[in-house]
Amino acid sequence: MKFRFHYIILLSFVLGASSCKKDNYDAPSSTLKGRIMYNGEEIGLEYNQVPLELYQPGFGKVGAIAASFAQDGTYSTLLFDGNYKMIIPASQGPFQWRETTAGVRDTLAVTVSGNQTLDLQATPYFMIRAATYTVTGKTVLANFRADQIITGSNAKTIERINLYINKTQFVSSADNIASAEIAGTAITNPAAISLTATAPAIVPAQNYVFVRIGIKIAGVEDMIFSPLQKLQTN
Amino acid sequence: MNKIYILSLVALLLITGSCKKDSDFLDVPPKQVIPEETAFSDPALVLSVLGDLYNRQRDFSSLDGQPEERPYVIGDQPGWRTFADFSEAFPSENGSSFLVQRSSWDFMEWGMWNYGYIRDLNLFIQRANAATKLLEADKTRFIAEARFLRANYYFEMVKRMGGVPLITEPLTYDYSGVVTNLQVARSKESEIYDFVISEAEAIKSKLPSDVSQKSRATKAAALAMESRAALYAGSIAKYGAGTPQVATPGNEVGIPASLAAGYYTKSLAAAEEIINGGAGGYQLYKVLPDLSDNFAAIFLDKSSVNQESIWIEDFKVNSGKVHGFTTNNQPFSISDEGLDAGRLNPSLNLVEAFEKLDNTYAPIATKDGSGNPVYYTNQLDAFAGRDARLAGTVLLPNATFKGKNVDIWAGYQLADGSIFTSDDAGHLKALPGTSVNIQVVGKDGPINGQEFRTQSGFYVRKYLDPQIGSGRRGRQSDVAFIRYRYAEVLLNAAEAAFELGRISTADGYINQVRARAGLTTPLTGVTFDRIVHERRVELVFEGHTLFDMKRWRLAHRVWDGGSMTVNDLVSNIGSATKRNTQPYALWPYKYYSPGSPNNGKWIYKEVLPSAVTGASRFQFGNYYSLITNEILSANPKIVKQPNQ
Numbered sequence: 001m002k003f004r005f006h007y008i009i010l011l012s013f014v015l016g017a018s019s020c021k022k023d024n025y026d027a028p029s030s031t032l033k034g035r036i037m038y039n040g041e042e043i044g045l046e047y048n049q050v051p052l053e054l055y056q057p058g059f060g061k062v063g064a065i066a067a068s069f070a071q072d073g074t075y076s077t078l079l080f081d082g083n084y085k086m087i088i089p090a091s092q093g094p095f096q097w098r099e100t101t102a103g104v105r106d107t108l109a110v111t112v113s114g115n116q117t118l119d120l121q122a123t124p125y126f127m128i129r130a131a132t133y134t135v136t137g138k139t140v141l142a143n144f145r146a147d148q149i150i151t152g153s154n155a156k157t158i159e160r161i162n163l164y165i166n167k168t169q170f171v172s173s174a175d176n177i178a179s180a181e182i183a184g185t186a187i188t189n190p191a192a193i194s195l196t197a198t199a200p201a202i203v204p205a206q207n208y209v210f211v212r213i214g215i216k217i218a219g220v221e222d223m224i225f226s227p228l229q230k231l232q233t234n
Numbered sequence: 235m236n237k238i239y240i241l242s243l244v245a246l247l248l249i250t251g252s253c254k255k256d257s258d259f260l261d262v263p264p265k266q267v268i269p270e271e272t273a274f275s276d277p278a279l280v281l282s283v284l285g286d287l288y289n290r291q292r293d294f295s296s297l298d299g300q301p302e303e304r305p306y307v308i309g310d311q312p313g314w315r316t317f318a319d320f321s322e323a324f325p326s327e328n329g330s331s332f333l334v335q336r337s338s339w340d341f342m343e344w345g346m347w348n349y350g351y352i353r354d355l356n357l358f359i360q361r362a363n364a365a366t367k368l369l370e371a372d373k374t375r376f377i378a379e380a381r382f383l384r385a386n387y388y389f390e391m392v393k394r395m396g397g398v399p400l401i402t403e404p405l406t407y408d409y410s411g412v413v414t415n416l417q418v419a420r421s422k423e424s425e426i427y428d429f430v431i432s433e434a435e436a437i438k439s440k441l442p443s444d445v446s447q448k449s450r451a452t453k454a455a456a457l458a459m460e461s462r463a464a465l466y467a468g469s470i471a472k473y474g475a476g477t478p479q480v481a482t483p484g485n486e487v488g489i490p491a492s493l494a495a496g497y498y499t500k501s502l503a504a505a506e507e508i509i510n511g512g513a514g515g516y517q518l519y520k521v522l523p524d525l526s527d528n529f530a531a532i533f534l535d536k537s538s539v540n541q542e543s544i545w546i547e548d549f550k551v552n553s554g555k556v557h558g559f560t561t562n563n564q565p566f567s568i569s570d571e572g573l574d575a576g577r578l579n580p581s582l583n584l585v586e587a588f589e590k591l592d593n594t595y596a597p598i599a600t601k602d603g604s605g606n607p608v609y610y611t612n613q614l615d616a617f618a619g620r621d622a623r624l625a626g627t628v629l630l631p632n633a634t635f636k637g638k639n640v641d642i643w644a645g646y647q648l649a650d651g652s653i654f655t656s657d658d659a660g661h662l663k664a665l666p667g668t669s670v671n672i673q674v675v676g677k678d679g680p681i682n683g684q685e686f687r688t689q690s691g692f693y694v695r696k697y698l699d700p701q702i703g704s705g706r707r708g709r710q711s712d713v714a715f716i717r718y719r720y721a722e723v724l725l726n727a728a729e730a731a732f733e734l735g736r737i738s739t740a741d742g743y744i745n746q747v748r749a750r751a752g753l754t755t756p757l758t759g760v761t762f763d764r765i766v767h768e769r770r771v772e773l774v775f776e777g778h779t780l781f782d783m784k785r786w787r788l789a790h791r792v793w794d795g796g797s798m799t800v801n802d803l804v805s806n807i808g809s810a811t812k813r814n815t816q817p818y819a820l821w822p823y824k825y826y827s828p829g830s831p832n833n834g835k836w837i838y839k840e841v842l843p844s845a846v847t848g849a850s851r852f853q854f855g856n857y858y859s860l861i862t863n864e865i866l867s868a869n870p871k872i873v874k875q876p877n878q
Contacts, residue, residue, distance in 0.1 A: 062870070063863035091479050091854070091877055103483065173795050174337040174851060219479065221790075221854050221877070 032084075032110065033076035034118040036069060036095075038149065043073045043095060043124050044212060044225030046172040050093045052077075054110070055085045069093075071170065071212075071228060084110045088122075094217055094224040095122035096150060125150050125217045126158065128226035133211060135231050139198045140165055144213055144226065145191045158184035159218040163195040163211065167202050169228060171212040177202070184218065199233065208232050274365035277372045284376060287358060287383055288450075289555075290351050292390055293547065294344075294777035297697060297715045298557035305862050306345035314562045314578045317694075317775050320783075320793070321850060324579040324690040324817040324843055326679075334817060337795060337848040338856075341878050344394050344780065345859030348387075349401065355384040356404040378440035382451040382459070385433035389463050392426040393781050396487035396858040396875065400429055419871035420486040424493060427467035431500055434460035438513075445514040446538040448546045448714075454513035455545035458718035461504035461726045466785045468497030468733060473787040480787070480857045482876055487858050498730045505727035508544075508720070509743075516720045517541050518750045525752045529626030532721075533697050534713055542720045549712035556710035560699040565629065565640045566687045567677035570705030576678070579690035580628045581817035582840060585617075586807055588624035588771055593755055597804035598820060600838045609835040613643075613822055616838055622752040623771055629693035631676075631822050636700055642691055642822060643676040647837055649827035657681060665826060680821050682844045689843045690819040696775050721747050721772055729765045744768055766810040784857055786810070795851025800840045815849040818842055853877065 032054075036043050052075055053064035065084075067077045086108040088097055098106040110118060131144035142163050148155065160183050164176040173179075180197035187193060199209050210230050214223040263269075273279045292300070299313040318325040318333055325333045358380045362373060384402075391398050399418035407416060421429075438456040445454075471494035474480065481488025508516055519535070519542040522528040532542055549555050561570070562577045569575035586597050598616050599608045610616050613632040617624060629635055631642040645655025646665065655675045656663050662671035679687030699711040728743035737759055745756040747768065757764060769782055783789040791811045798816045806812045819841045825832050854877035866872055 061863070061867035063867055089878065174849070221479075 028078045028080045030079050030081050030112050031076060031115045032079055032112050032118060033074065033116075034120060035072065035074040036093075036120040036122055037073065038095070038122060038124050038127065041127065042227055043122065044128075044214075044227055045069050045071060045073055045093070046174070046214075046223060046225070047071045047170050049172075050222055051089060053087050053089060054079070055087070056080075056082055057085070071172075071225070079112050081113045082111075084112060086110050088120075091220075092222065093122065094126075094215075094220050094222045095124040096154065097122055123150055124224050125156050125220065126215050126224060128161075128213045128215055128224070131213055131226045131229070133229055133231055135233055137198075138200075138233050139196060140209070140211055140231060140233075141194060141196045142211065142213055143192070143194045146187070146193060146215060148190070156220065157218045158187065158190075159216040160184055161187070161193065161195070162214045162216070162223075163197050164214060165197055165199045165209050165211050167199075167206060167209060169210050169230075171210050171228060172225070173214065173223065177209075207234065270361055274361050275367040277368060277376075280362065280365075280368065280372070280376050283358060284379060287351075287355060287380065290348075290354075291383060291387065291547070292346060292348070293715065293717065294780065295715075295775065296547070296777075297549070297559045297711075297713065298555075303346065303348060305864065306342055306347065306859070312562065313557050313559050316777075318578050320779050321581055321814045321817045322584045322774055322779060323694070324581055324819065324846070325577060326579050326685050326687065326689045327577045328683075328685045330577070331845045334843075334846040335848045336850075338851045338853060341853075341855050341860040341875075342862070343856070343859060345861075346391055346394055347398075347861070347865060349399075351387065352384065352401055353404055355380055355387070356402060359384070360404055374440050375442070378437040379451045381433055381437050382441065382456055385430045385437075386459055388426055389430045389459060392423060392430070393466065393784070394859050395861065396482075397421045397423040397426055397485070399869075399872070400426060417869040417871050420484075420873060422485040422489075423470065423487055424467060424485065424489045427463055427489075427497070430463040431460050431467075434463070434504070443512075443514040445516060445541050448536065448540075448543055449548040451545065452513065454508050454516060455718055457504045457508050457513055458544050458723050461501045461508070461723060461730075462718070464497045464501035464504065465726050465730055466781070468494045468501060468730065469785040471497060472733065473785065477787045477790075477854070477857075479854050480876055482873055484873060486873055487876055495734065498733045502727055502730035502734065505723045505730065508723050509727060515541060516544065516723075518720060518724075518746065520750060525622030525750070526625035529623050529751065530695055530698075532719070533716060534699065536714055543714070543716045544718040544720060544723070546714040546716050548714050551709060551712045556712055558707065558710050559697050559713065560704040560711040561707055563694050563698060564705040565635055565678050565693050567641050568636055568638050568705075570703065571707055573686055574707065575705075576686045576688055576693060578694045579688045579819075580692045580694055581690050582692075582820040583803065583814055583818055584770075584774060585624065585628055585692060585820065586804070587767065588621040588627075589753070589767075589808070591619050591621070591752060591755075593753060593757065595807040597807060598838060600820075600840060607647075607825075607837040609825060609832045609837060611835055613836050616836070621771060625695070626751075627694070627696050627771075627774060629695040629698070631691060633695075635693075635695075635698065636702075640693060641677040642679060642688060643836075644680050644691075644821040644823055644839075644841075645675050646826040647823040649825075649830065653823065654826065655681075657684070667828075676822075680819060680841075680843075689845070690817060691821050694775065716776065721750070722776075722778075725765070725769055725772060728760065728768075732760055732762070732765060740765075747772060763808060763810045767808050783852075787857075789852040789857065790854060793850040793852035795849055797849040798842075803840060815851070816842060816846050 048068045050069045052067045055064055067075050069075050090105055100106050127147045127149055128144050129147050134141040160181055163180045164171045165178040166176045178197045178199045180195040208230055212228055213226040216223050295316045297313045300307050300311040302310055315330055359377055362377050397420045400421045405416050434456040438453045441451050441453045443453045471489040471491050474488050475491040519532045519540055522531055549557055561574050564575050566575040589595050602608055617630050632639050645653050648654055659673055659675050659677040663674050664671050680689050680691055697713050699713045703709045704711040724743045724747050728740045732740035740760045741758055744760050792814050802813055803818050821839050821841050823837050825835050825837055827833050858875045
């Protein structure tokens with residue numbers, strides 16, 4: 001048989017055209033994002049430590065779509081449109097969340113339809129406020145106050161307060177190059193606290209550092225941080 | 235004619251051959267499967283079934299590692315790696331550097347949920363009970379052994395997961411489409427411990443009291459398990475009160491504090507039954523005159539001379555059940571296998587925990603009061619006058635193994651303060667002012683980042699097999715892993731007695747263990763910190779560290795995620811809450827200053843190996859390992875772990 005090239009072209013065209021049919025689902029495309037705040041004030045957290053769970057009932061097995069908060073309390077998830085239930089699991093986060101009964105946190109019903117922003121409100125045990133930083137050489141002096149937000153029977157005490165310095169914008173007890181610490185019992189006036197830490201030489205050299213002040217509350221695992229600050233050093 | 239004759243003969247043969255009955259031809263018993271009634275008719279066959287069940291027990295640290303067990307264990311874990319965590323050791327293998335680079339443990343870590351094994355144990359018990367052709371004595375012992383294995387496995391699960399579904403009968407699915415009758419909720423944590431204790435009590439008299447029987451369950455093994463389990467339950471009840479977050483409302487996790495005293499009493503009673511000879515003549519191993527060699531020999535001696543080990547996982551060379559612990563961890567310069575060596579390096583944190591012979595704690599002296607280095611004539615002088623278990627557990631610089639001395643030094647310290655070293659022992663250099671090329675760093679390290687040589691300045695000695703050829707990959711080693719031993723029973727008794735307020739009883743038990751290690755000045759008025767310390771140094775690398783720290787609720791304080799300074803390292807030794815987040819190294823240097831009286835002497839420096847970038851952080855969610863979504867959605871009755 002004579003080899004006919006146009007048959008092959010014809011055949012591949014037919015096959016190609018028949019495979020154009022959609023055979024897959026779209027990827028999730030609706031973004032649900034927001035941040036956790038206290039009366040509009042930023043609640044600083046440790047990166048990837050405070051989880052957030054979303055459940056979508058009605059699709060076979062039950063399991064959480066897990067997300068977590070960024071350092072500045074923002075979160076962002078990519079979802080399908082639909083009805084979700086959002087929860088911050090019990091005893092996570094350095095704040096109080098509305099509870100239905102003691103120890104059982106309330107669930108938030110979320111209807112996702114297109115991109116949307118949902119800010120969450122929580123009540124932290126403490127806030128670091130009015131932080132000012134003075135840099136001398138590589139030494140950072142921080143002045144700030146620790147305000148107790150939750151008082152009364154649910155009040156908790158300060159275990160320690162740390163000043164953390166890091167060369168990148170991730171600043172926490174796990175990520176730091178220098179830190180200073182004051183124990184909760186050593187704080188005489190919570191309205192005027194100061195901490196001093198000296199950054200070591202950074203290789204390769206850089207003339208700036210990032211700092212945050214973290215407060216560890218007795219009996220609560222996650223720390224609460226002041227907003228991130230970039231400082232010029234010499 | 236001849237042709238017809240042959241043809242008819244063939245036809246005749248074919249016809250005769252087909253005379254066999256169809257059923258005879260088709261019903262051939264399979265040769266690869268032994269039917270139940272056959273298996274349970276002969277004690278030798280039952281023992282081989284039981285042997286498989288023994289093999290499937292799980293230890294935290296196992297010399298032959300951990301086979302894959304998804305979803306919790308992904309990929310086979312080599313035997314040495316399970317020892318190299320918690321800052322008690324440094325992993326000198328680049329592929330395992332994650333152990334010291336991570337800052338937290340995954341919630342999945344240490345989890346187990348092997349109900350396939352539980353089912354096989356339940357089936358074994360059911361079938362052995364139904365067996366008719368076995369002798370009554372054999373049957374009783376087999377069933378008691380399987381119940382022991384089941385209780386021990388539930389104990390292993392409750393340590394890691396808290397209360398788990400307690401299933402003691404094989405479950406059967408009836409193909410009805412409904413599975414709710416198979417979905418069992420989690421028991422309370424205390425109920426699982428109660429199960430372990432009651433099973434031990436029920437089977438102890440059915441098991442033999444035989445000191446030389448080590449690889450099968452004995453009465454002492456059951457009592458040792460009971461003593462440990464009750465001690466764990468008691469301490470979770472007592473110290474769990476300090477961490478109310480680590481509990482669920484239904485007590486699937488957490489034990490009420492009111493139950494503590496009851497558990498401690500049971501633990502003490504079970505331990506004392508062994509101590510008083512109720513299960514055979516067990517005693518501490520005191521055979522060799524050198525106390526360090528004697529301590530190392532506890533783990534090597536499998537003969538009947540060893541009356542300390544109670545229940546072991548045995549290995550045998552040339553039998554297929556061997557392990558590569560010695561291959562992986564032998565000193566680099568004495569290795570039988572070239573580059574296969576030196577992975578597990580005990581940390582300075584651990585070395586400093588071994589106290590001095592006068593019962594005081596002190597770091598290894600590297601500097602004198604005015605900050606000048608301390609010069610030692612011999613490398614081993616720095617470690618002299620300490621607990622004999624130090625040299626029995628850790629191979630110190632210049633110590634002997636297989637008749638050779640390990641060559642551990644990081645280089646020359648010159649008089650001007652600079653360090654003269656090279657990146658390999660074979661890379662020779664001439665010292666300043668000389669022209670002869672010489673070796674300037676130890677053949678066994680330490681060199682930062684050089685895997686398979688020590689990077690902490692120490693090698694492990696516990697379980698390291700001195701037999702010829704033990705380091706070869708082809709032969710490997712048959713040193714046994716001791717699951718329960720008499721010294722631990724004494725320490726269990728000491729702790730339980732201490733918690734019950736019987737301090738002088740506690741003193742008596744703990745001092746027996748200490749005297750064997752050369753600490754002959756008895757302690758009076760033992761404290762909680764002393765008990766924590768004693769268990770650490772006696773039982774390190776035996777799979778106790780994590781579970782001890784968990785049950786005392788010390789884990790989140792000891793591994794708090796803060797990085798350590800040298801000052802942290804050398805202070806507060808012996809404190810139960812001392813931070814232990816990063817493994818430090820101790821590097822020896824040879825002092826070079828011709829004309830100085832100190833020329834050629836040794837100095838030591840505390841070093842943080844450059845691979846150590848993380849600092850261990852134990853979260854509340856780590857106290858009980860994650861129950862996966864797969865399990866939770868298959869059985870809605872299961873409640874989640876707290877803090878996850």
